[in-house]
Amino acid sequence: MLGDVLRFLVCPLCGEALAQRDAAVGCRRGHSFDVARQGYVNLLPGGRSVPGGDTPDMVSARAGFLAAGHFAPVAAALAEEAAAAAAVSAAASTTATATAQPAGCVAEAGAGTGYYLATVLSALPPEHAGLALDASKAALRRAARAHPRIGAVGCDVWHALPVADQAATVVLNVFAPRHGAELHRILSPSGTLLVVTPAPEHLGELVGPLGLLTVDQRKQERLAGKLGPYFAPAEQREHRETLALSHQAVAELVAMGPSSWHADAGTLADRIARLPDPVPVTLAVTLSAYRRRPAPATP
Numbered sequence: 001m002l003g004d005v006l007r008f009l010v011c012p013l014c015g016e017a018l019a020q021r022d023a024a025v026g027c028r029r030g031h032s033f034d035v036a037r038q039g040y041v042n043l044l045p046g047g048r049s050v051p052g053g054d055t056p057d058m059v060s061a062r063a064g065f066l067a068a069g070h071f072a073p074v075a076a077a078l079a080e081e082a083a084a085a086a087a088v089s090a091a092a093s094t095t096a097t098a099t100a101q102p103a104g105c106v107a108e109a110g111a112g113t114g115y116y117l118a119t120v121l122s123a124l125p126p127e128h129a130g131l132a133l134d135a136s137k138a139a140l141r142r143a144a145r146a147h148p149r150i151g152a153v154g155c156d157v158w159h160a161l162p163v164a165d166q167a168a169t170v171v172l173n174v175f176a177p178r179h180g181a182e183l184h185r186i187l188s189p190s191g192t193l194l195v196v197t198p199a200p201e202h203l204g205e206l207v208g209p210l211g212l213l214t215v216d217q218r219k220q221e222r223l224a225g226k227l228g229p230y231f232a233p234a235e236q237r238e239h240r241e242t243l244a245l246s247h248q249a250v251a252e253l254v255a256m257g258p259s260s261w262h263a264d265a266g267t268l269a270d271r272i273a274r275l276p277d278p279v280p281v282t283l284a285v286t287l288s289a290y291r292r293r294p295a296p297a298t299p
């Protein structure tokens with residue numbers, strides 16, 4: 001799939017276009033990046049590693065948890081919004097140019113295993129390809145095979161993205177870092193940014209008993225603050241339901257998140273064993289759609 005998304009990518013060192021050369025991709029200035037056997041390309045200069053990328057254990061826990069379908073309603077809501085956004089963008093660019101334009105990509109910043117991006121691509125016409133952007137090699141390996149139209153790219157989403165200006169019709173950001181200026185740069189003028197953030201009560205039943213890191217109540221405000229100069233809020237919907245999670249699902253849920261860095265495995269296992277099985281757990285997220293401001297607003 002990588003070949004089909006190269007037109008959306010640029011060299012992270014000089015910003016030139018990239019082309020495929022055997023088992024690498026490179027620009028005309030001679031910068032070259034290996035394509036991994038597992039199908040992703042690492043566009044981090046010098047193969048640098050990035051703090052914050054998920055570990056292989058976190059990624060396999062995430063893959064197990066998501067495969068069980070607990071967050072499927074969130075993926076379905078995201079796919080519905082993305083399909084509507086892609087249709088609006090196609091109509092706007094046809095009106096502006098009087099001819100149908102080639103579809104932009106769907107880019108996900110911090111794509112993890114590619115679970116959400118794959119669901120979104122399945123809901124879109126086949127001319128849409130997906131760019132899974134992440135720093136974790138374990139995540140990129142999974143994302144590269146999550147859907148036939150995904151190209152997986154290693155990069156640091158807090159820095160300049162190796163993505164061409166206005167290449168994306170839809171940008172996704174699900175529980176992941178977001179860099180307003182870069183997301184603005186890669187989104188097409190008629191495109192939509194879709195962001196999923198946890199609500200304060202998300203996983204609330206597990207926080208106390210398991211000693212998890214709590215959801216930052218001001219995250220929504222900080223998110224609006226960071227994106228505000230670049231994006232105008234368009235629509236917001238909440239998804240709330242009570243999941244019935246087995247102990248195994250709870251263990252995966254904890255292991256895929258930041259609490260896994262802070263808690264001792266034995267203590268966590270004891271605490272999980274003391275929960276009812278299954279345990280009721282609140283899934284509560286906000287899905288926000290944003291339109292790109294023509295130019296960043298001055299603060």
Ligand SMILES: C[S@@+](CC[C@H](N)C(=O)[O-])C[C@H]1O[C@@H](n2cnc3c(N)ncnc32)[C@H](O)[C@@H]1O
Binds near residue numbers: 050111134136157
């Ligand atoms: C909480 S996970 C969410 C993954 C996916 N969106 C999902 O919901 O399943 C956050 C993701 O962001 C990635 N990440 C964290 N810091 C990053 C960075 N600086 N650059 C690129 N990816 C990063 C992690 O590797 C991880 O896959």
Ligand SMILES: [Zn+2]
Binds near residue numbers: 011031
């Ligand atoms: Zn270059």
